[in-house]
Amino acid sequence: MKRYEKYADDIAELIRSGVLGPGARVPSVRYASQAHGISPSTVFQAYYLLERRGLIRARPRSGYFVNPSVLVQPAQTPREPQVSESTEVDVSELVFSVLDSIKDPNTVPFGSAFPSPLLFPLQRLSRSLASASRDMDPRMVVTDMSPGHPQLRRQIALRYMTSGLMLPMEELLITNGALEALNLCLQAVTEPGDLVAIEAPAFYACLQVLERLKLKAVEIPVHTHDGIDLGILAQTLERYPVKAVWCMTSFQNPSGALMPEARKRELVELLREHQVPLIEDDVYAELYYGPHAPKPAKAFDTDGLVMHCGSFAKSLAPGYRIGWVAAGRYAQKIERLKLMTSLCASMPAQAAIADYLEHGGYDRHLRKLRYALEDQQRAMLAAIGRYFPAQTRVSQPVGGYFLWLELPDSVDSLQVFKVALAQGISIAPGPIFSPTQRFANCIRLNYGSPWNDAAEKAMETLGRIVRSMLGN
Amino acid sequence: MKRYEKYADDIAELIRSGVLGPGARVPSVRYASQAHGISPSTVFQAYYLLERRGLIRARPRSGYFVNPSVLVQPAQTPREPQVSESTEVDVSELVFSVLDSIKDPNTVPFGSAFPSPLLFPLQRLSRSLASASRDMDPRMVVTDMSPGHPQLRRQIALRYMTSGLMLPMEELLITNGALEALNLCLQAVTEPGDLVAIEAPAFYACLQVLERLKLKAVEIPVHTHDGIDLGILAQTLERYPVKAVWCMTSFQNPSGALMPEARKRELVELLREHQVPLIEDDVYAELYYGPHAPKPAKAFDTDGLVMHCGSFAKSLAPGYRIGWVAAGRYAQKIERLKLMTSLCASMPAQAAIADYLEHGGYDRHLRKLRYALEDQQRAMLAAIGRYFPAQTRVSQPVGGYFLWLELPDSVDSLQVFKVALAQGISIAPGPIFSPTQRFANCIRLNYGSPWNDAAEKAMETLGRIVRSMLGN
Numbered sequence: 001m002k003r004y005e006k007y008a009d010d011i012a013e014l015i016r017s018g019v020l021g022p023g024a025r026v027p028s029v030r031y032a033s034q035a036h037g038i039s040p041s042t043v044f045q046a047y048y049l050l051e052r053r054g055l056i057r058a059r060p061r062s063g064y065f066v067n068p069s070v071l072v073q074p075a076q077t078p079r080e081p082q083v084s085e086s087t088e089v090d091v092s093e094l095v096f097s098v099l100d101s102i103k104d105p106n107t108v109p110f111g112s113a114f115p116s117p118l119l120f121p122l123q124r125l126s127r128s129l130a131s132a133s134r135d136m137d138p139r140m141v142v143t144d145m146s147p148g149h150p151q152l153r154r155q156i157a158l159r160y161m162t163s164g165l166m167l168p169m170e171e172l173l174i175t176n177g178a179l180e181a182l183n184l185c186l187q188a189v190t191e192p193g194d195l196v197a198i199e200a201p202a203f204y205a206c207l208q209v210l211e212r213l214k215l216k217a218v219e220i221p222v223h224t225h226d227g228i229d230l231g232i233l234a235q236t237l238e239r240y241p242v243k244a245v246w247c248m249t250s251f252q253n254p255s256g257a258l259m260p261e262a263r264k265r266e267l268v269e270l271l272r273e274h275q276v277p278l279i280e281d282d283v284y285a286e287l288y289y290g291p292h293a294p295k296p297a298k299a300f301d302t303d304g305l306v307m308h309c310g311s312f313a314k315s316l317a318p319g320y321r322i323g324w325v326a327a328g329r330y331a332q333k334i335e336r337l338k339l340m341t342s343l344c345a346s347m348p349a350q351a352a353i354a355d356y357l358e359h360g361g362y363d364r365h366l367r368k369l370r371y372a373l374e375d376q377q378r379a380m381l382a383a384i385g386r387y388f389p390a391q392t393r394v395s396q397p398v399g400g401y402f403l404w405l406e407l408p409d410s411v412d413s414l415q416v417f418k419v420a421l422a423q424g425i426s427i428a429p430g431p432i433f434s435p436t437q438r439f440a441n442c443i444r445l446n447y448g449s450p451w452n453d454a455a456e457k458a459m460e461t462l463g464r465i466v467r468s469m470l471g472n
Numbered sequence: 473m474k475r476y477e478k479y480a481d482d483i484a485e486l487i488r489s490g491v492l493g494p495g496a497r498v499p500s501v502r503y504a505s506q507a508h509g510i511s512p513s514t515v516f517q518a519y520y521l522l523e524r525r526g527l528i529r530a531r532p533r534s535g536y537f538v539n540p541s542v543l544v545q546p547a548q549t550p551r552e553p554q555v556s557e558s559t560e561v562d563v564s565e566l567v568f569s570v571l572d573s574i575k576d577p578n579t580v581p582f583g584s585a586f587p588s589p590l591l592f593p594l595q596r597l598s599r600s601l602a603s604a605s606r607d608m609d610p611r612m613v614v615t616d617m618s619p620g621h622p623q624l625r626r627q628i629a630l631r632y633m634t635s636g637l638m639l640p641m642e643e644l645l646i647t648n649g650a651l652e653a654l655n656l657c658l659q660a661v662t663e664p665g666d667l668v669a670i671e672a673p674a675f676y677a678c679l680q681v682l683e684r685l686k687l688k689a690v691e692i693p694v695h696t697h698d699g700i701d702l703g704i705l706a707q708t709l710e711r712y713p714v715k716a717v718w719c720m721t722s723f724q725n726p727s728g729a730l731m732p733e734a735r736k737r738e739l740v741e742l743l744r745e746h747q748v749p750l751i752e753d754d755v756y757a758e759l760y761y762g763p764h765a766p767k768p769a770k771a772f773d774t775d776g777l778v779m780h781c782g783s784f785a786k787s788l789a790p791g792y793r794i795g796w797v798a799a800g801r802y803a804q805k806i807e808r809l810k811l812m813t814s815l816c817a818s819m820p821a822q823a824a825i826a827d828y829l830e831h832g833g834y835d836r837h838l839r840k841l842r843y844a845l846e847d848q849q850r851a852m853l854a855a856i857g858r859y860f861p862a863q864t865r866v867s868q869p870v871g872g873y874f875l876w877l878e879l880p881d882s883v884d885s886l887q888v889f890k891v892a893l894a895q896g897i898s899i900a901p902g903p904i905f906s907p908t909q910r911f912a913n914c915i916r917l918n919y920g921s922p923w924n925d926a927a928e929k930a931m932e933t934l935g936r937i938v939r940s941m942l943g944n
Contacts, residue, residue: 096808105615117610129820130602138589140791143577176648176793180814192664192686208812212659319612319819321648336568340680342652346818347791348601 111426115448148174201433227259256397304328387463401448583898587920620646650783673905699731728869776800859935873920
């Protein structure tokens with residue numbers, strides 16, 4: 001990272017954490033240059049960058065000031081946390097009807113689950129694919145089938161290591177995307193009819209996996225500021241025979257919640273007491289906006305009870321379908337389930353990603369990607385402020401690419417979904433994120449595409465649709 | 473195909489079908505040239521080819537003669553066909569211990585499930601991978617997730633069409649290899665505890681899938697000459713609530729049995745009467761030695777009851793993990809299960825195979841591959857004749873790359889497995905092919921690797937091990 005980028009990041013972090021509030025003056029070029037021992041031109045470069053990123057603006061003859069933050073209220077799901085009953089899961093029809101309808105590439109993809117593929121280094125990856133597959137030992141098909149491509153597993157273990165998590169390579173199994181990993185994890189620790197604690201709201205694919213495996217769900221509320229409600233989880237574990245907890249601990253889909261490290265540690269400790277395994281879905285791990293990668297709950301796992309699932313689909317190579325799981329004490333069981341289910345993940349795709357991680361400049365790409373996502377978030381938040389009713393509450397996640405909106409109570413998000421789709425805009429309506437189809441007034445918006453006039457206009461249309469449903 | 477290749481194939485077929493018996497004189501060059509209206513040099517080329525393939529040999533001044541066939545007795549599993557009881561499936565531990573032990577690349581791979589990767593055009597495929605991934609539309613990740621890459625599905629449908637089977641593209645879903653397809657098919661039509669009719673012997677992965685899905689099995693005997701016993705299957709369907717039949721109709725693994733088309737038609741008709749779905753595992757479809765591709769049972773399906781599963785793993789691209797299913801009336805259900813399980817198959821791998829099918833010369837590769845496999849079969853049969861006890865019975869399949877051996881009753885194949893492995897030779901012992909661990913005196917041998925001195929020597933060692941167990 002260049003010096004000016006580093007300084008810009010430091011300032012951005014001060015803004016993000018509220019040290020430098022809206023309207024505050026950022027340190028003058030002369031002051032910053034002296035205080036940090038960097039040249040004035042470096043400071044200028046940093047401020048230009050922050051300006052481009054929309055965080056500060058110059059006022060003639062006065063210096064640089066923090067932009068006013070977006071005038072939207074933070075979301076506060078849930079309002080009255082309480083222990084849920086267990087529920088049969090039967091949400092697939094609704095989810096599929098939503099997903100089917102948003103496949104049209106001409107639709108504005110606010111309802112999509114993916115960031116725009118345009119943000120990924122696909123040409124560079126394609127070169128890795130060509131060279132890795134050319135050099136691939138043909139016998140590896142048989143010898144490395146399971147637990148997966150050795151160089152790829154080594155690269156993943158190295159990345160864990162640099163983020164402070166020592167993970168033996170033996171624990172790592174490569175899968176067909178994180179979704180397969182999550183399926184295998186759940187299958188390893190449950191029988192049909194068993195109860196699993198999930199988040200409310202929860203990623204709909206989680207609900208579908210539960211439905212497919214004929215599992216029951218108990219919903220634990222997620223707070224947009226710090227994640228799953230540990231008090232309610234504790235009560236639930238006392239009251240019900242929960243066989244596993246499924247949790248997205250960083251940048252939860254859809255709420256965007258990031259559990260602070262202390263709370264992740266507390267979660268792992270709680271589950272250790274009850275000897276209940278945690279399935280940690282951490283596919284947005286690399287998409288943090290702050291200066292440091294948040295540690296996963298897996299980092300606090302002393303008992304091998306945490307099955308940590310990751311993927312390259314959201315940060316590097318959508319469509320390659322390469323994910324992994326570090327499954328602790330369940331590693332062998334999951335490896336065997338994988339062999340019985342689909343043998344192994346595509347070898348050239350594994351080899352390509354291994355090559356890219358070693359030679360392709362993954363960290364540089366990630367830095368650009370994070371800036372882009374943070375920018376796009378700012379643009380979407382601003383648009384919400386401009387076009388949506390004032391009562392709208394919205395999450396402001398520090399990673400990922402989803403906003404979670406609570407619309408006024410009278411708004412039916414399924415209705416918003418239908419009307420918006422008819423006008424070429426997709427959204428993800430709240431009820432697909434709950435087995436009990438709660439969150440009727442909530443929607444999830446994807447800001448994972450470069451912002452442009454079409455997006456701005458679509459937000460304006462969406463705002464108009466929502467307001468029309470208020471009856472005023 | 474060249475003219476001389478065509479003529480050579482015709483003669484090979486006459487030898488295979490017994491019209492030209494061992495020692496018979498093949499038509500003289502002059503006669504053949506006149507009768508078929510081809511030049512003498514074309515006939516010579518054909519005979520050279522047949523000589524190289526070990527089918528005929530020249531005797532000085534007398535012409536060409538059919539080589540004596542291999543002196544081994546054909547296998548006749550089963551001896552006393554009868555309706556089985558239903559069984560819980562619990563064979564995985566045994567299977568895994570066998571599979572784990574044969575991963576060493578220095579072991580002679582007679583126990584392997586794969587042909588040698590050296591027989592595949594991996595460099596050509598790698599070029600397809602490079603060019604297809606370079607040209608890939610990034611948006612396809614989202615738009616073509618399910619049911620899969622459109623060009624690939626079109627190419628597969630075209631191949632079906634040329635073999636006389638009209639299959640609408642809409643029915644085709646791309647999967648992570650055939651194993652995932654088979655998993656999804658079974659899951660689509662069963663609940664835990666249900667009963668599935670399988671072959672005896674059956675491919676062990678089938679047993680593992682049943683075990684994973686907590687299904688019960690009823691075993692239907694397979695005759696090495698014409699496949700699953702339809703009489704017994706009919707009785708079983710009368711007597712038990714069978715929810716699905718799983719069948720490898722061509723070159724069954726492990727017996728090598730090919731069901732004649734008439735019997736495939738009969739099978740489909742029988743299942744139509746009972747309205748029981750057929751899961752047709754047809755991964756060896758392209759590995760036929762005769763002049764024509766055998767039709768699958770799917771070709772006779774008028775009711776959408778046949779789920780036909782195929783793969784490129786055994787004929788083109790091991791390690792790419794690209795398979796498919798044409799699932800008739802279950803197509804939508806399976807597509808949704810696939811979305812819930814692993815979203816989609818690796819896109820660059822799909823694009824690469826689509827490109828290769830269009831431009832790479834698949835048929836030329838397959839012709840070479842079939843010759844190679846048939847050659848290798850002949851070499852292994854000859855080695856069995858030389859080294860194994862005379863009471864050994866062996867299948868002589870007209871496709872695939874497995875021989876199924878019935879050793880004398882006193883031989884314990886698990887013991888053979890252990891002793892052979894200690895000497896660096898893997899085999900697949902009979903009991904892993906049955907939920908009731910039958911076939912104690914049977915072994916499956918893989919002849920999918922180019923024949924060489926090491927293979928010959930390994931066969932000699934194996935023969936000695938088996939004979940030592942006869943106690944003489």
